[in-house]
Amino acid sequence: MGKPVIVIGSVTYAMKGRSILARYGIRSSVERIYRSTNVRGCGYGIYAPQRTDEAERILRREGIPVSGRTTRGPRS
Amino acid sequence: MIYLDNAATTYPKPQSVQRAVTEAFRRYGANPGRAGHSMAMAASEEIYRCRSAAADFFHAQGPECVAFTLNCTHAVNYVLKGLLRPGDHVVISCLEHNAVVRPVHALAENGVTFTEARVFPGDNDATVNAFRDAIQENTKLVLCTHASNVWGIRLPVGRIAALAHQYGIPMAVDSAQSAGVLPIHMEEDGIDYLCAAGHKGLYGPMGTGMLITSHGSGLATVIEGGTGTESMMPEQPSGMPERLESGTQNMPGIAGLRAGIEFVKKRGPEKIFLHEIRLLRSLHAALSSMEGVVLYTPAPDPKYFAPVLSFNLAGLPSETVGRELSRYGVAVRAGLHCAPAAHRFMGTLEIGAVRVCPSAFSTMADINGLIAALKKIRMKNYERMH
Numbered sequence: 206m207g208k209p210v211i212v213i214g215s216v217t218y219a220m221k222g223r224s225i226l227a228r229y230g231i232r233s234s235v236e237r238i239y240r241s242t243n244v245r246g247c248g249y250g251i252y253a254p255q256r257t258d259e260a261e262r263i264l265r266r267e268g269i270p271v272s273g274r275t276t277r278g279p280r281s
Numbered sequence: 282m283i284y285l286d287n288a289a290t291t292y293p294k295p296q297s298v299q300r301a302v303t304e305a306f307r308r309y310g311a312n313p314g315r316a317g318h319s320m321a322m323a324a325s326e327e328i329y330r331c332r333s334a335a336a337d338f339f340h341a342q343g344p345e346c347v348a349f350t351l352n353c354t355h356a357v358n359y360v361l362k363g364l365l366r367p368g369d370h371v372v373i374s375c376l377e378h379n380a381v382v383r384p385v386h387a388l389a390e391n392g393v394t395f396t397e398a399r400v401f402p403g404d405n406d407a408t409v410n411a412f413r414d415a416i417q418e419n420t421k422l423v424l425c426t427h428a429s430n431v432w433g434i435r436l437p438v439g440r441i442a443a444l445a446h447q448y449g450i451p452m453a454v455d456s457a458q459s460a461g462v463l464p465i466h467m468e469e470d471g472i473d474y475l476c477a478a479g480h481k482g483l484y485g486p487m488g489t490g491m492l493i494t495s496h497g498s499g500l501a502t503v504i505e506g507g508t509g510t511e512s513m514m515p516e517q518p519s520g521m522p523e524r525l526e527s528g529t530q531n532m533p534g535i536a537g538l539r540a541g542i543e544f545v546k547k548r549g550p551e552k553i554f555l556h557e558i559r560l561l562r563s564l565h566a567a568l569s570s571m572e573g574v575v576l577y578t579p580a581p582d583p584k585y586f587a588p589v590l591s592f593n594l595a596g597l598p599s600e601t602v603g604r605e606l607s608r609y610g611v612a613v614r615a616g617l618h619c620a621p622a623a624h625r626f627m628g629t630l631e632i633g634a635v636r637v638c639p640s641a642f643s644t645m646a647d648i649n650g651l652i653a654a655l656k657k658i659r660m661k662n663y664e665r666m667h
Contacts, residue, residue, distance in 0.1 A: 214510050214511060215510055216313075216325050216329070216510075217344060217345045217523075218345055220344075237321075245513050245514045246511045246512030
């Protein structure tokens with residue numbers, strides 16, 4: 206099983222999302238996502254190794270456009 | 282050189298801006314928002330820092346509302362051409378720069394109509410009333426300058442925005458002369474689209490500008506292309522800021538702009554503004570007592586004016602005065618300043634004017650140097666002036 210990455214798309218929103226999660230004490234990092242079945246092409250995502258489900262809920266609630274999940278990897 | 286052409290581009294740039302640009306070449310040499318390697322990500326982080334700084338400075342909803350453009354003109358074009366369609370009407374002011382006038386005229390060839398609302402310097406009630414009178418049933422946008430780039434006349438954009446919103450019309454502001462100089466609070470002022478230059482009062486490099494808006498997704502695009510996102514799709518992404526940012530960004534310029542915004546914040550925009558107004562009030566007093574000087578505006582009252590002052594020497598073309606001043610080592614801008622509407626308003630369309638604009642780095646010695654040079658020019662051209 207790969208490590209889940211929350212797909213955002215925009216690098217700007219991904220970085221904003223990372224800042225929001227930090228306020229909730231959730232450590233995360235922004236990662237490049239290459240072609241994936243979850244996205245409409247390449248983009249960016251947030252890798253939150255812990256509390257991933259909670260992180261996704263927070264992001265959605267805060268208006269970050271989450272488009273799904275994928276798994277971490279060089280060509281995930 | 283005494284540099285008083287800061288309304289065009291501020292010079293010198295702060296050391297921090299120069300350092301940031303140089304650093305960007307060294308540390309952020311990869312495309313931001315594209316690859317996932319460390320230098321590309323570092324570049325993306327720097328771009329994000331600038332977006333955050335700008336959003337914070339102008340009280341925008343968030344960093345995603347900041348789209349980088351080449352300059353303020355591009356931002357204005359994005360708004361006008363992204364919003365208006367044949368049959369629509371737009372209200373502008375009678376003091377607009379060609380950055381507004383020309384795209385509006387281009388749109389007019391395709392069925393967009395416009396009205397120029399008259400501005401009443403020193404009488405904001407009358408100005409707001411003029412905008413009210415200009416609104417029509419099919420008005421889809423009010424767009425005006427925050428401060429005239431020729432006369433420094435301030436427009437009450439917060440009140441004009443409140444008026445526009447009463448009619449459900451969005452408000453756009455051309456802040457080329459005001460960003461970094463006059464207070465701008467997008468939320469409180471009700472500004473839907475803020476068009477800003479990076480290379481003037483924000484002390485960034487040339488080739489930087491911003492369109493700041495939370496409504497960018499609703500704009501039709503003027504330019505489409507690669508954004509580093511949704512690459513499978515042939516359509517331009519709808520989300521901001523990618524919707525308005527196709528192609529590789531001006532990484533060193535944006536890094537410099539970030540440093541410029543931080544410079545203004547640190548020094549205090551109000552302090553900079555009052556410093557510049559003080560210099561111009563001294564200049565105005567000196568010019569008022571100088572025979573043969575034609576002034577068009579009163580001593581700049583900070584409530585009604587931005588720190589820009591234009592004048593003429595009677596009988597001498599403004600370009601001649603500008604050229605002579607350059608010989609004395611004084612840099613000003615003469616002519617029409619790409620704003621024939623503003624000159625028509627003041628009756629100087631045929632002769633233009635000599636424009637002076639200080640910066641945070643200007644000193645009283647600079648103003649005294651300008652006055653001394655003007656006295657010499659006046660002496661030299663005594664016969665032509667009388």
